[in-house]
Amino acid sequence: xxxxxxxxxxxxxxxxxxxxxxxxxxxxxxxxxxxxxxxxxxxxxxxxxxxxxxxxxxxxxxxxxxxxxxxxxxxxxxxxxxxxxxxxxxxxxxxxxxxxxxxxxxxxxxxxxxxxxxxxxxxxxxxxxxxxxxxxxxxxxxxxxxxxxxxxxxxxxxxxxxxxxxxxxxxxxxxxxxxxxxxxxxxxxxxxxxxxxxxxxxxxxxxxxxxxxxxxxxxxxxxxxxxxxxxxxxxxxxxxxxxxxxxxxxxxxxxxxxxxxxxxxxxxxxxxxxxxxxxxxxxxxxxxxxxxxxxxxxxxxxxxxxxxxxxxxxxxxxxxxxxxxxxxxxxxxxxxxxxxxxxxxxxxxxxxxxxxxxxxxxxxxxxxxxxxxxxxxxxxxxxxxxxxxxxxxxxxxxxxxxxxxxxxxxxxxxxxxxxxxxxx
Amino acid sequence: xxxxxxxxxxxxxxxxxxxxxxxxxxxxxxxxxxxxxxxxxxxxxxxxxxxxxxxxxxxxxxxxxxxxxxxxxxxxxxxxxxxxxxxxxxxxxxxxxxxxxxxxxxxxxxxxxxxxxxxxxxxxxxxxxxxxxxxxxxxxxxxxxxxxxxxxxxxxxxxxxxxxxxxxxxxxxxxxxxxxxxxxxxxxxxxxxxxxxxxxxxxxxxxxxxxxxxxxxxxxxxxxxxxxxxxxxxxxxxxxxxxxxxxxxxxxxxxxxxxxxxxxxxxxxxxxxxxxxxxxxxxxxxxxxxxxxxxxxxxxxxxxxxxxxxxxxxxxxxxxxxxxxxxxxxxxxxxxxxxxxxxxxxxxxxxxxxxxxxxxxxxxxxxxxxxxxxxxxxxxxxxxxxxxxxxxxxxxxxxxxxxxxxxxxxxxxxxxxxxxxxxx
Numbered sequence: 001x002x003x004x005x006x007x008x009x010x011x012x013x014x015x016x017x018x019x020x021x022x023x024x025x026x027x028x029x030x031x032x033x034x035x036x037x038x039x040x041x042x043x044x045x046x047x048x049x050x051x052x053x054x055x056x057x058x059x060x061x062x063x064x065x066x067x068x069x070x071x072x073x074x075x076x077x078x079x080x081x082x083x084x085x086x087x088x089x090x091x092x093x094x095x096x097x098x099x100x101x102x103x104x105x106x107x108x109x110x111x112x113x114x115x116x117x118x119x120x121x122x123x124x125x126x127x128x129x130x131x132x133x134x135x136x137x138x139x140x141x142x143x144x145x146x147x148x149x150x151x152x153x154x155x156x157x158x159x160x161x162x163x164x165x166x167x168x169x170x171x172x173x174x175x176x177x178x179x180x181x182x183x184x185x186x187x188x189x190x191x192x193x194x195x196x197x198x199x200x201x202x203x204x205x206x207x208x209x210x211x212x213x214x215x216x217x218x219x220x221x222x223x224x225x226x227x228x229x230x231x232x233x234x235x236x237x238x239x240x241x242x243x244x245x246x247x248x249x250x251x252x253x254x255x256x257x258x259x260x261x262x263x264x265x266x267x268x269x270x271x272x273x274x275x276x277x278x279x280x281x282x283x284x285x286x287x288x289x290x291x292x293x294x295x296x297x298x299x300x301x302x303x304x305x306x307x308x309x310x311x312x313x314x315x316x317x318x319x320x321x322x323x324x325x326x327x328x329x330x331x332x333x334x335x336x337x338x339x340x341x342x343x344x345x346x347x348x349x350x351x352x353x354x355x356x357x358x359x360x361x362x363x364x365x366x367x368x369x370x371x372x373x374x375x376x377x378x379x380x381x382x383x384x385x386x387x388x389x390x391x392x393x394x395x396x397x398x399x400x401x402x403x404x405x406x407x408x409x410x411x412x413x414x415x416x417x418x419x420x421x422x423x424x
Numbered sequence: 425x426x427x428x429x430x431x432x433x434x435x436x437x438x439x440x441x442x443x444x445x446x447x448x449x450x451x452x453x454x455x456x457x458x459x460x461x462x463x464x465x466x467x468x469x470x471x472x473x474x475x476x477x478x479x480x481x482x483x484x485x486x487x488x489x490x491x492x493x494x495x496x497x498x499x500x501x502x503x504x505x506x507x508x509x510x511x512x513x514x515x516x517x518x519x520x521x522x523x524x525x526x527x528x529x530x531x532x533x534x535x536x537x538x539x540x541x542x543x544x545x546x547x548x549x550x551x552x553x554x555x556x557x558x559x560x561x562x563x564x565x566x567x568x569x570x571x572x573x574x575x576x577x578x579x580x581x582x583x584x585x586x587x588x589x590x591x592x593x594x595x596x597x598x599x600x601x602x603x604x605x606x607x608x609x610x611x612x613x614x615x616x617x618x619x620x621x622x623x624x625x626x627x628x629x630x631x632x633x634x635x636x637x638x639x640x641x642x643x644x645x646x647x648x649x650x651x652x653x654x655x656x657x658x659x660x661x662x663x664x665x666x667x668x669x670x671x672x673x674x675x676x677x678x679x680x681x682x683x684x685x686x687x688x689x690x691x692x693x694x695x696x697x698x699x700x701x702x703x704x705x706x707x708x709x710x711x712x713x714x715x716x717x718x719x720x721x722x723x724x725x726x727x728x729x730x731x732x733x734x735x736x737x738x739x740x741x742x743x744x745x746x747x748x749x750x751x752x753x754x755x756x757x758x759x760x761x762x763x764x765x766x767x768x769x770x771x772x773x774x775x776x777x778x779x780x781x782x783x784x785x786x787x788x789x790x791x792x793x794x795x796x797x798x799x800x801x802x803x804x805x806x807x808x809x810x811x812x813x814x815x816x817x818x819x820x821x822x823x824x825x826x827x828x829x830x831x832x833x834x835x836x837x838x839x840x841x842x843x844x845x846x847x848x
Contacts, residue, residue, distance in 0.1 A: 049582050056582045064575035067598070068567050071606040075563040080610060085509075088603055095599040139499040143492050151488035158473050158480045174491070175519040179512055182495040186504060239837070246830070271738065275699045311741070312837050314695065318742035319833040321735070342831050349834045377838075384835045401828040406670070407766050408829040409743040410773045411808045413663070414801075419732040 055100075058216040063098050066211040070094045070204060086196040093204025098212070101220035102290075103283030105212045109205040110286070111169030116201055119173040120194050122149075123180035127190060142181055150174050164282060220283035221293050227277065228302050229361040231309050234267045236357035238316055239350045246323075247347030264320055270313040277306045292367060321412045341390045348383035352376045482640040483524050490518050490635040494628060510620035517628025522636070526714075527644035527707030529636045533629040534710070535593030540625055543597040544618050546573075547604035551614060554605075566605055574598050588706060644707035645717050651701065652726050653785040655733050658691045660781035662740055663774045670747075671771030688744055694737040701730045716791060745836045765814045772807035776800045 050057050073079050073087040080087060097112060099105045126145045130138045153174050156162050162170065184190045212218075241263030281299045289295045356376035363370035474481050497503050497511040504511060521536060523529045550569045554562045577598050580586050586594065608614045636642075665687030705723045713719045780800035787794035 045583065046579070050579075056579065060575040060579040063578040063598075064571040067574045067602050068571045071567060071570060071602065074606045074609055075567070085607075088607060091602050091606060092599060095595060095602065143495065143499070146495060147488040147492045150491045151484040154487040155470070155474075155480065155484035159469065171519060174487075175516060178491050178495065178515050178519065182498045182515060183509075183512060185498050271734075272696075272698050274696050310695075311745070314738045314741040315745060315833050315836045317735070317738040319830065319837075321739060322829060322833070342828055346831045346834055349831070349838055353834075353838050380838045384838045387831045387835060401825060401832070404766055404825040405746060405829045405832040406743065407770045407773070407811045408825070409739050409746070410770055410777075411811060412739045413736050413743075414773055414777050414804045414808045419728075 055216065055218050059100050059218065062211050062215050063094075065215065066094050066098055066207050067091065069211070070207045073200075073203070083196055083200055086193070086200045089197050089200040090204040090207070093201050094208055097205060097208045101218045101223065101280075101283050101287075102212050103220035103285070103287040105208055107165070107283060107286040108168050109209055111166060112172050113202065113205055115169040115172040116176050116198060119176035120180055120198060123177045123184065124190060124194065126177075126181045127184035130185075139185060142185060146178050146181055149177055153177075165285075217290075219287060219290055219293075220280045221287050221297060221299065222291060224277060224280035224284055224299065224302050225293070225364065227273070227280065228305055228309070229364040231270045231273060231306070231313075232357045232361040232364070234270055235309065235312055235316060236354045236361065238263050238267045238320070239354035239357065242319075242323075243347055243350035243354060247343055247350065264324070267313055267316055270309060271317060273306060273310060277303060318409055318412060321415070322408055338390060342387060345383045345387040345390065349380050349387070352380035352383065356380060479524075479640065479642050483642065486635050486639050487518075487522050489639065490522055490631050491515065493635075494518050494631045497624075497627070507620055507624055510617070510624045513621050513624040514628040514631070517625050518632055521629060521632045525642045525644035525647065525704075525707050525711075526636050527709070527711040529632055531589070531707060531710040532592050533632055535590060536596050537626065537629055539593040539596035540600050540622060543600035544604055544622060547601045547608065548614060548618065550601075550605045551608035554609075563609060566609060570602050570605055573601055577601075589709075641714075643711060643714055643717075644704045645711050645721060645723065646715060648701065648704035648708055648723065648726050649717070649788065651697070651704065652729055652733070653788040655694045655697060655730070655737075656781045656785040656788070658694055659733065659736055659740060660778045660785065662687050662691045662744070663778035663781065666743075666747075667771055667774035667778060671767055671774065688748070691737055691740055694733060695741060697730060697734060701727060742833060742836060745839070746832055762814060766811060769807045769811040769814065773804050773811070776804035776807065780804060 070090045073083060073090055083090075093112065097105060097108045099108060126142065130141045130145070133141050153170050157167055157170050180190070180194060187193055281303050284293075284297070284299045287293075287295075289297075353376070356373045359373040359376060360370050363373065494514045497507060497514055507514075517536065521529060521532045523532060550566065554565045554569075557565055577594050581591055581594050604614070604618060607617075611617055705727050708717075708721070708723045711717075711719075713721075777800070780797045783797040783800060784794050787797065
């Protein structure tokens with residue numbers, strides 16, 4: 001009891017000390033230090049983001065430049081008198097239309113212009129129709145028209161094709177139609193207003209396009225092109241590493257210790273490349289010809305290559321899961337003829353297909369026909385055929401290998417499920 | 425030669441007939457028919473989209489409703505006199521903030537409100553600062569400030585965390601800051617204007633929130649919850665089908681002809697579920713408690729389950745590629761002891777893990793602790809251990825099976841590569 005009381009006394013005296021000026025000072029110092037550390041971490045992060053892709057910095061400055069350019073409308077009196085408060089539409093357009101790549105900016109700009117013109121004309125028609133029905137009916141009719149058109153346009157966004165390429169246009173269509181139709185009830189001269197707005201929007205789009213085109217342009221097509229080649233290279237790196245690690249003689253292997261983890265991770269980003277590739281291809285379709293890519297460059301082909309690459313990556317993922325699980329792999333038995341045959345076929349497949357992928361990647365990069373890829377592929381296929389022969393013609397082994405492969409992959413699936421059970 | 429001339433004559437006479445009124449009539453009939461067929465196809469498509477998820481139709485009507493509600497500001501004279509042309513900000517807000525799910529609308533609405541308030545206050549500060557520097561310096565200083573803030577804010581969008589949750593807020597921040605700062609040069613009374621705009625934006629956000637909350641609300645959290653369960657069920661369906669098809673006795677098998685293709689395709693959508701899951705989880709974090717989900721429901725857990733499910737799906741994809749490639753699989757040899765052991769282990773693994781996944785899915789759906797999943801998982805793991813034992817302790821088979829599995833997956837990779845070579 002006494003010791004507890006003593007402790008209680010000590011703690012209250014500690015608290016009293018805690019509110020002394022000295023304690024306050026150290027408290028602030030700690031907070032300042034923590035704040036400083038946080039800011040330093042943030043700056044390191046920002047620096048890393050900028051270094052990873054310096055085009056990000058250029059893009060930020062481009063947005064600033066376009067906004068400053070378009071705000072000249074406000075500063076120069078004759079310009080401002082010509083457009084009045086419609087100038088804000090130019091600023092608004094620049095903020096929402098400026099995107100990282102030329103294709104995305106062009107797509108948004110065209111969507112915005114076309115949707116504005118279309119919806120504006122329709123809204124003017126609706127305005128005249130409503131005026132014909134008399135003053136009392138006008139707001140009711142306008143309300144009904146806005147309801148119907150907004151609902152129909154919103155529903156059209158669920159059509160995958162519209163969603164993919166014209167989503168932004170539909171938003172602007174609804175926006176312009178509602179604004180023009182509804183505000184026509186209050187504004188007497190609708191046509192000059194519509195004209196002012198359309199021209200300021202055109203100025204905004206033009207400013208964005210000039211900035212993206214002429215100041216460090218970033219082409220979505222080029223990014224897609226590079227991404228496709230990089231993904232192939234990542235797979236090639238895995239296969240090369242696998243061949244060196246598992247099927248080469250010991251002398252070579254020991255030089256490579258430590259690199260293993262690298263190639264086991266490099267291809268992971270390929271697994272989830274689909275959304276990036278699709279949006280890049282979508283933007284690339286809006287882009288005019290540039291740097292050797294024509295206007296109608298077959299961007300869909302890149303999506304096909306991407307799909308095959310991903311399927312490769314899925315098998316790679318299964319293989320890497322299998323190899324990670326069996327870390328203590330059985331020692332090869334030099335007297336086992338079938339085993340040796342399979343090993344040599346595997347070694348050939350992995351190294352030849354790695355070479356084929358590397359060659360494909362470099363031929364994509366240089367935009368030339370692949371020279372050695374077909375040759376390497378033929379060698380890999382020959383090894384695959386050899387393997388199939390070994391597995392199919394060696395009697396009882398064939399059956400064992402077939403079910404054992406299924407079994408080995410099933411074991412991986414069961415391992416993954418364990419994690420799910422743990423999480424649920 | 426003569427026959428060619430005759431043909432040429434015939435074709436020119438045909439062309440002459442082609443421009444008769446009769447030809448014009450049939451031409452229009454054909455075009456009308458084609459148009460009719462196109463419209464019919466479009467309607468079938470729209471009907472399908474609506475039937476797949478009737479909430480899409482409700483959402484479209486909700487957008488129409490919110491817009492009609494907010495446009496009352498224009499029709500009722502006292503309201504319009506109170507806000508003036510700032511009413512357009514309410515319409516604009518509704519069009520851009522209304523989203524399919526409650527979480528997305530709430531996230532956008534909060535982003536918009538906070539960004540507007542923050543950027544508006546900063547811009548007012550900038551305006552006062554610029555005024556202090558004299559009339560000549562004012563536009564220059566405003567231009568510099570807009571350039572710096574727009575560039576910095578644009579760069580912050582490349583930080584993954586900001587991109588994920590506050591992307592829309594940053595856009596609105598740039599927009600509001602530029603608009604208020606730049607237009608303050610022309611408007612004498614900035615404060616009342618800023619006040620009007622902020623209140624109309626608040627009205628717009630409130631209208632959106634009321635419509636999404638109280639008229640058929642669509643909860644992103646619920647969608648994520650269901651998606652997670654559905655994905656587990658899809659994998660269970662594959663494993664069940666595999667077990668029935670490959671490892672069951674013949675009598676059962678023959679009843680199941682024709683279903684094979686179904687289960688070979690069902691899990692494919694799981695492979696690319698990552699972006700959907702991430703955006704749903706992101707929206708769900710904004711949502712208040714509903715239908716048994718608390719406000720701080722552990723949505724990140726769903727992402728973890730999703731990641732494990734996808735890894736399961738990758739192995740499944742590799743397995744299915746392997747099975748599709750070896751369509752002529754070797755007949756089981758009843759005297760082969762090792763083969764029979766492996767088969768029985770495989771059968772147990774696939775059926776038990778299918779049951780475990782089904783149980784997990786239904787326990788997620790009913791939000792109860794899984795009852796039988798652990799039991800089934802234990803059985804599956806036991807079978808996996810048994811398989812490992814068979815493969816590891818049966819001498820030379822172990823080595824063959826190990827390399828043969830790698831080989832079998834490599835053959836799949838080579839097959840995928842063939843497609844890539846064909847496309848490049």
